[in-house]
Every structure is written in C-alpha cells, then in structure tokens.
Amino acid sequence: MAVEESVKADKIIDARGSFCPGPLMELIKAYKQAKVGEVLSVYSTDSGTKKDAAAWISKSGNELVGVFDRNGYYEIIMRKVK
Amino acid sequence: MAEKASIVLESGTVDKLMAGSIIVSGAVANGMDVNVFVTFWALMEMRKNAPENTKLGPEGKGMEKQLFSLMKEKKVPSWKETLKQAAEVGNVHVYGCAMFADLMGIRKEDLDPMVEDVIGVSQFVDMAKDSKMTLFI
Numbered sequence: 001m002a003v004e005e006s007v008k009a010d011k012i013i014d015a016r017g018s019f020c021p022g023p024l025m026e027l028i029k030a031y032k033q034a035k036v037g038e039v040l041s042v043y044s045t046d047s048g049t050k051k052d053a054a055a056w057i058s059k060s061g062n063e064l065v066g067v068f069d070r071n072g073y074y075e076i077i078m079r080k081v082k
Numbered sequence: 083m084a085e086k087a088s089i090v091l092e093s094g095t096v097d098k099l100m101a102g103s104i105i106v107s108g109a110v111a112n113g114m115d116v117n118v119f120v121t122f123w124a125l126m127e128m129r130k131n132a133p134e135n136t137k138l139g140p141e142g143k144g145m146e147k148q149l150f151s152l153m154k155e156k157k158v159p160s161w162k163e164t165l166k167q168a169a170e171v172g173n174v175h176v177y178g179c180a181m182f183a184d185l186m187g188i189r190k191e192d193l194d195p196m197v198e199d200v201i202g203v204s205q206f207v208d209m210a211k212d213s214k215m216t217l218f219i
Contacts, residue, residue, distance in 0.1 A: 019158050021107040021168075028111060028171045056111050 007065050007077060009041035010034070016045045016073050023049040024056060027076070031062070034080045039065065041077045050074045084173065087114045088210030090218045094123025095139045096150075099161040102219040106165060109215065110172030117213075118165075119206045120197065121179035126186070128178065128193050166196055177201045 013030050015023035023044035030040055042053060050067055057064040057078040065077035087109040091102045102118075109116045120128050127135055138146055152158075159167070168174050178193055178200040190200045210216055 017157065019156070021104055021111065021164070022159065024111055025107055025167050025171050032171075052111070060113070 007039055007079075009077060010038040011040050013040065013042040015049075016043050018044070018046065020046050020048045021052070022046070024052050027053055027078075028056070031060075031078075031080060036080050036082065039077060039079050041075055043070070043073050043075055045073045047074075050076065053078075084113055084115045085215075086209075086213040087116045087215040087217075088119070088206070088213040089116065089216070090119045090121065090206075091124035092122045093139065093219060094125075094127045094135070095137045095142070096135050096161065097138050097142055098219050099124060099127060099135075100164070102217075103161040103164040103168065105217065105219075106174060107168040107171070110168045110174060113172075114214065115173040116168070116175070117206070117209045118174065118176045119179060119201075119203075119210075120176060121182050125178055125182050125188065125193075128197060129188060130192060130194060162194065162196075169196060177206060179203070179206075 011030055011034065013026050015026045023042055023046055027040065027042045034040055053076045054064055054067050062081045063079040065079055068075045089102060089106060091099065106116050106118060126132060136146055136150055138149065142149065175198055176196050178190065178197045180200050180202045183200050
C-alpha cells in the first residue's frame, strides 16, 4: 500500500479554485485549530501552493506527509507535530 | 520574539495593492509580525466609501477590462479580503497615515475597521526600524 493511502486526514481543506495565497492561509488557519498529531490535507488548484505549503510545513517544524498530483489538483498532506 | 516586516502601501492601483496584501500574507506565513502603513492613494482606497477600484498602474493601461473580468470570473479575492485573511492568520497591524488623513480630512472612522489607528510617520519608523524586511509599494 502506498504511503499516502495509509494516512487518513483528520481534516480536509478544499481550497480548489482559491488563488495564492488562499490555500496556504487556509491551511495555516486549520493548523492553528488542530491538535498535535492530527493530519491535515489541503486540496489546491494553485500551482504555487504545492511548493509554498510544502516549504511552510517543513519550516514550521511539522511533518510533510506528501505532495500528490491528483489529476487536476494537488493534495498536500501534513501532520501537526507542534 | 517574532521577526518584523514593515510595509508602506502608497499606490492605490489594484495591481500594487494586491501585490502588497499578498506579500503581507507571505510574511505572516513565515511567522513574521507585520506593520502596514497606509498613505496617499492607498489610504484613499482604504476609505469605507471608496468607489469600486478599477485602477491599474501605467503598465496595465488598456488591460483593465480584461483583468478585472478575469478576476471576477476566477473569483480572485480583493486585496482587502486578502489583507483581512492575513490578519486572521497572523499578527498584522494596519495604520493610516496621519499627514495624508489630515490633508484630505479623512477621519479614523471613515476608514476600513482593519485600520487600527491613524499615526504619524515617526511612530511608524520607530516600529519599522528594527524590521527584517521593509517595503514601499
């Protein structure tokens, strides 16, 4: 089983159609409300978010589970570590 | 203590205001505290009763119709909405410029509620002087 399929998101943020910096800002908002250990997944059609969100997740000391191309949108999955 | 970014919004054209508010969001995403000083034409756009802004800088002349209809069609949030979202996510303080407000007879209550105070340049420079990043847009 692929890694991404074994990780179930506790919260999905569907930010498809939202423009830079919308998806990242929505992810950060959800992150602030989440508990440590929770998995957040953000859907985005904005290509910048793929890199921006991944960089933010790593830089903020959280775990980047993965960035996935979902045929028409990107899914970025993170686990809240702190 | 969080790193600081200080940004002056001076231009009142949508291209510059959007760029500015998106950069504020980027600063917030990087954990920075942001002070925004709004003056001149940007302050005019910050008035509650400002007419719908369809202005672009010189390079955008002739592009207004195309750009604004694309933005509407793709539901791009306005620069004010982007700035408000940044303020919900992080530590953003927006100040109006007292000099320009006095000149134009703009009172604090005439401005969007996100403007928390109308202050002088010296107070803003005092906030800005130890910033990691300063921008004039």
